[in-house]
Amino acid sequence: MTRPSRLTLVLAGLIAAAAAMGILLGETVFTMAQMSQAFADPASGPGEVLWQVRAPRVATALMVGAALGLSGAVMQGLLRNPLADPGVLGVSASAAFAAAAAIVLGAAAVPGAVEISALIGAALAGGLLILFSARVRSPEALILFGVAVSSFAGAATALIFNLSPSPIATAEMMSWLLGSVQNRSWIDVAWVTPAVLVAGALAAAAAPGLRMLSLGEETARTSGLPMARLRILALLATALATGAAVAVAGVIGFVGLAAPHLVRSAVRGDPGRLLLPSALAGALMLVVADLLARMTPTDQELKLGVFTALVGAPLFALIAWRAAREWRL
Numbered sequence: 001m002t003r004p005s006r007l008t009l010v011l012a013g014l015i016a017a018a019a020a021m022g023i024l025l026g027e028t029v030f031t032m033a034q035m036s037q038a039f040a041d042p043a044s045g046p047g048e049v050l051w052q053v054r055a056p057r058v059a060t061a062l063m064v065g066a067a068l069g070l071s072g073a074v075m076q077g078l079l080r081n082p083l084a085d086p087g088v089l090g091v092s093a094s095a096a097f098a099a100a101a102a103i104v105l106g107a108a109a110v111p112g113a114v115e116i117s118a119l120i121g122a123a124l125a126g127g128l129l130i131l132f133s134a135r136v137r138s139p140e141a142l143i144l145f146g147v148a149v150s151s152f153a154g155a156a157t158a159l160i161f162n163l164s165p166s167p168i169a170t171a172e173m174m175s176w177l178l179g180s181v182q183n184r185s186w187i188d189v190a191w192v193t194p195a196v197l198v199a200g201a202l203a204a205a206a207a208p209g210l211r212m213l214s215l216g217e218e219t220a221r222t223s224g225l226p227m228a229r230l231r232i233l234a235l236l237a238t239a240l241a242t243g244a245a246v247a248v249a250g251v252i253g254f255v256g257l258a259a260p261h262l263v264r265s266a267v268r269g270d271p272g273r274l275l276l277p278s279a280l281a282g283a284l285m286l287v288v289a290d291l292l293a294r295m296t297p298t299d300q301e302l303k304l305g306v307f308t309a310l311v312g313a314p315l316f317a318l319i320a321w322r323a324a325r326e327w328r329l
Contacts (some may be wrong), residue, residue: 069282070254077210077271090149094125122243179305195244207272254312
């Protein structure tokens with residue numbers, strides 16, 4: 001058995017254990033008799049809490065984390081930059097802007113309207129990136145263009161806050177943008193799961209191109225592979241996975257940045273073999289982070305995006321410091 005396969009099994013086992021803890025543990029503590037009742041009769045009170053409240057929340061965190069981890073691995077391979085994450089090209093910011101616009105326009109009352117708006121925003125950003133990458137192949141130029149898209153979308157979101165006519169809508173936007181999987185249902189799981197699976201297939205199809213790019217742009221151009229098509233597949237995978245994650249859970253940072261770094265050494269830096277372990281690592285990170293966020297003794301439950309930012313910011317600084325040392329060598 002190869003080392004990545006062993007890593008995949010270990011990550012899958014850890015995810016199963018974390019998911020079980022996420023379902024069994026929570027603010028409401030059940031006795032063994034109540035636990036038995038929940039498993040014997042899912043329609044009972046304890047069963048409703050476990051299978052209709054906690055389980056879909058855990059499943060949503062798992063799929064959102066997988067989407068962000070996969071996006072981070074694709075972005076770092078495509079841009080050949082260890083500090084790249086799903087937000088670096090503006091896809092997250094564009095999805096957040098579209099969702100915020102839907103909320104302030106009152107569309108949140110329509111089931112699925114915010115989610116569809118976020119996916120449309122991510123698709124528009126992805127389309128712009130694909131058009132740009134078709135003309136300019138430099139990863140540095142793509143990063144700069146992505147930063148411009150992200151800055152514009154962020155400014156537009158701030159403008160929506162500024163002009164919002166309702167404090168209730170403003171509070172709802174703020175709550176959503178902070179990122180959370182609280183009160184998610186099986187419908188939300190059904191929203192995000194197909195998008196993650198399709199994004200995974202697109203990323204797997206782009207894997208040979210990501211592997212070739214790690215050898216340098218000149219080598220990639222002379223490899224005979226359809227690099228332009230593979231780049232488009234990578235961007236589509238990132239836009240779809242990130243858009244689905246933002247649509248269901250709001251903006252959650254640093255998972256896409258950190259997840260690939262946690263498993264990179266196990267695959268010896270191969271961008272193609274990094275995709276699945278990164279998705280699994282992202283899923284594990286977000287399931288554990290959500291469990292810690294709701295188990296932290298606070299008057300009001302910590303938003304998941306806030307919690308991951310508090311933990312992820314020091315990690316980002318460490319990665320940047322290590323990258324700077326490597327660049328100086």
